[in-house]
Amino acid sequence: MKTKLLKSVLGVSLAVAGLAAGAGTIVGSKHDFSTQAWTTNGQLCVACHAPHNTALGLTVLWNHTLSTATYTMYNNAFSSTINGTVAAAPAGVSKLCLSCHDGTVAVNSFGGATGAVSIAASANLGTNLTNDHPIGITYDAALVTADGALWPIATTANIGTGGTKTRAGTISSNLLYNGSIECASCHDVHNTFTVPFATAGTSGTTNKLVKISMVGSALCLTCHDK
Ligand code: HEC
Ligand code: HEC
Ligand code: HEC
Numbered sequence: 001m002k003t004k005l006l007k008s009v010l011g012v013s014l015a016v017a018g019l020a021a022g023a024g025t026i027v028g029s030k031h032d033f034s035t036q037a038w039t040t041n042g043q044l045c046v047a048c049h050a051p052h053n054t055a056l057g058l059t060v061l062w063n064h065t066l067s068t069a070t071y072t073m074y075n076n077a078f079s080s081t082i083n084g085t086v087a088a089a090p091a092g093v094s095k096l097c098l099s100c101h102d103g104t105v106a107v108n109s110f111g112g113a114t115g116a117v118s119i120a121a122s123a124n125l126g127t128n129l130t131n132d133h134p135i136g137i138t139y140d141a142a143l144v145t146a147d148g149a150l151w152p153i154a155t156t157a158n159i160g161t162g163g164t165k166t167r168a169g170t171i172s173s174n175l176l177y178n179g180s181i182e183c184a185s186c187h188d189v190h191n192t193f194t195v196p197f198a199t200a201g202t203s204g205t206t207n208k209l210v211k212i213s214m215v216g217s218a219l220c221l222t223c224h225d226k
């Protein structure tokens with residue numbers, strides 16, 4: 001009797017989890033590693049965070065082994081029309097993303113252990129970042145003036161709806177990290193507020209985790225006044 005009840009409850013929760021995939025939760029997204037052979041107890045957070053590992057001295061209780069790569073940045077030595085000062089190397093949240101996405105550290109190298117699972121080629125940005133949107137630029141009033149075609153940082157940006165969750169705010173409150181444009185300006189690593197990437201129904205594991213829809217290039221037009 002008890003077993004039966006447990007099973008049907010489980011059935012319901014699985015169905016709910018299935019529905020929720022891609023609709024405002026990390027479950028079912030590309031960052032859901034809970035079903036990987038190298039994860040124990042179906043944990044969701046451990047590849048990136050741990051409750052007690054401050055050994056790396058980073059914010060957000062970072063648990064993934066960092067990359068020691070040297071990067072080629074998208075800066076004004078590369079593109080003369082870049083007005084902002086580009087950080088010499090990825091920092092802050094971008095450094096956290098690149099601990100997996102530059103392809104030099106295994107996805108399952110965390111908690112001090114060294115793994116061997118490589119990231120898929122399509123998600124491997126490599127260490128030459130000149131073919132990626134620039135990161136590490138302070139987006140402030142001076143840059144808006146110098147560039148001439150960026151929206152002021154107080155412009156309202158709706159980062160969309162993730163399932164039943166919605167969040168609206170300004171460019172500075174929603175999209176910048178310590179005032180800077182970083183990987184997480186465009187992507188929501190937890191999929192919490194991710195919007196359908198393109199057309200309605202495109203979500204889940206293929207939504208590219210964008211915070212603002214790419215329909216009509218809305219994401220780009222949130223910052224660029226073109
Ligand atoms: C693939 C890596 C990854 C996974 C998995 C992950 N996180 Fe994060 N988390 C990050 C990164 C990167 C940041 C900092 C960037 C940001 O906030 O967008 C962050 C920031 C946070 C923050 C602080 C900022 C905020 O959003 O409030 C909390 C809290 C957090 N994560 C909780 C969790 C929990 C709980 C889980 C598991 C259910 C989890 N994360 C899973 C990468 C991850
Ligand atoms: C623990 C390693 C890890 C970290 C840290 C991490 N990712 Fe990922 N990410 C992955 C893996 C693995 C995939 C799936 C690759 C594949 O199989 O397609 C992925 C996929 C993605 C995708 C594609 C999503 C889709 O739906 O196609 C985006 C975008 C992304 N990551 C952005 C980020 C950003 C931005 C950060 C930091 C804020 C970050 N990731 C941090 C491992 C990581
Ligand atoms: C200006 C916005 C922006 C920034 C900044 C940005 N991305 Fe993206 N990223 C996108 C968009 C839009 C896509 C989807 C492109 C497509 O599929 O057409 C994408 C796609 C991806 C993918 C999926 C690639 C694939 O083909 O599956 C990964 C992984 C990714 N980004 C990681 C990162 C990381 C890591 C950083 C920081 C180094 C970063 N992004 C910075 C907008 C951005």
Ligand code: HEC
Pocket residue numbers: 079080081082083084085133134137139147150175181185186219220221222223224
């Ligand atoms: C969060 C704000 C933000 C978003 C969203 C954003 N950008 Fe940018 N983008 C910037 C900033 C800031 C710069 C650097 C401007 C400068 O330094 O002159 C930049 C630079 C660029 C450049 C480089 C121009 C050069 O001079 O070499 C291009 C091209 C570009 N963005 C296109 C895009 C596209 C396409 C999208 C959508 C996929 C996008 N951006 C989304 C803020 C953003």
